[in-house]
Amino acid sequence: MTDATTSSPGAGRERAAAAAATRGGDEPLLFVEDLHTYYGESHALQGVSLRVHAGEVVCLLGRNGAGKSTTLNSIVGLTPARSGTVRFDGEEIRRLPAHRIARRGLALVPEDRRIFAGLSVTENLEVASPARPARERRWPIERIFDEFPMLAEVREQDGATLSGGQQQMLAIARALAGEPRLLLLDEPNEGLAPVIVQQIGTLIDRLAETTTIVLTDQSVRFALRHAQRGYILQKGRIVYEGGAQQIAQDPDVQRYLAVA
Numbered sequence: 001m002t003d004a005t006t007s008s009p010g011a012g013r014e015r016a017a018a019a020a021a022t023r024g025g026d027e028p029l030l031f032v033e034d035l036h037t038y039y040g041e042s043h044a045l046q047g048v049s050l051r052v053h054a055g056e057v058v059c060l061l062g063r064n065g066a067g068k069s070t071t072l073n074s075i076v077g078l079t080p081a082r083s084g085t086v087r088f089d090g091e092e093i094r095r096l097p098a099h100r101i102a103r104r105g106l107a108l109v110p111e112d113r114r115i116f117a118g119l120s121v122t123e124n125l126e127v128a129s130p131a132r133p134a135r136e137r138r139w140p141i142e143r144i145f146d147e148f149p150m151l152a153e154v155r156e157q158d159g160a161t162l163s164g165g166q167q168q169m170l171a172i173a174r175a176l177a178g179e180p181r182l183l184l185l186d187e188p189n190e191g192l193a194p195v196i197v198q199q200i201g202t203l204i205d206r207l208a209e210t211t212t213i214v215l216t217d218q219s220v221r222f223a224l225r226h227a228q229r230g231y232i233l234q235k236g237r238i239v240y241e242g243g244a245q246q247i248a249q250d251p252d253v254q255r256y257l258a259v260a
């Protein structure tokens with residue numbers, strides 16, 4: 001890992017994001033305000049608020065059980081919030097069913113990846129692709145295979161037989177097939193070997209040139225290398241918000257996070 005990979009991809013985007021943020025009054029692509037989500041009686045999200053502007057990569061950090069997945073699942077309607085606001089591109093989406101939220105261009109790559117067993121890699125991608133001719137799609141399957149050579153090699157293989165790294169790549173590729181404007185990645189590195197983690201980092205940097213991204217992680221190291229800004233969750237609340245450099249340098253931050 002070199003410093004060139006850590007500083008260069010973010011610099012232009014950081015300026016773009018800062019410009020977007022200071023335009024003042026501009027509606028963020030994603031606007032989440034005072035979100036409350038429950039599992040039965042358990043109050044998992046206790047007033048989560050966050051903003052993501054178009055073009056940004058934003059990370060959501062926090063220890064085990066802090067509420068990162070619940071936040072993403074509430075945004076996409078899989079674990080609906082009981083109250084609060086979720087606006088995507090200016091429109092309230094909190095009460096919409098998950099499939100309608102997905103159709104608006106919000107894609108979640110879940111923590112457990114949920115690759116379809118019994119379907120080949122190609123079929124996993126096909127089921128997620130819009131029913132339009134390939135030439136009219138942003139991510140036709142051949143383009144996906146160009147971007148993910150690792151998947152091209154195993155295109156006929158049953159999704160269930162892939163390695164953890166291949167499954168994570170397929171989960172991201174499958175989300176892209178749906179042409180999202182906002183991609184939510186829930187702990188994309190979990191359980192993966194360092195070489196795969198590096199590939200995922202490179203992929204995130206490349207995707208960030210065209211797609212707004214929110215990613216979660218338990219530690220700062222990976223997330224801050226690829227995000228310009230971050231929020232830290234603790235026990236269902238946002239306890240810290242800042243730019244990547246600020247988070248990386250603030251000695252107080254580590255007490256909110258798992259030891260990396």
Ligand SMILES: Nc1ncnc2c1ncn2[C@@H]1O[C@H](COP(=O)(O)OP(=O)(O)OP(=O)(O)O)[C@@H](O)[C@H]1O
Nearest residue numbers: 039042044062063064065066067068069070071218
């Ligand atoms: N399906 C569920 N039923 C009941 N409680 C849940 C469920 N999923 C999560 N929780 C609880 O909600 C809280 C937030 O969990 P969540 O999975 O969002 O955390 P997280 O930050 O994603 O953690 P991790 O880093 O382990 O993925 C935790 O207390 C957790 O035990």
Ligand SMILES: [Mg+2]
Nearest residue numbers: 068069070111
């Ligand atoms: Mg989680």
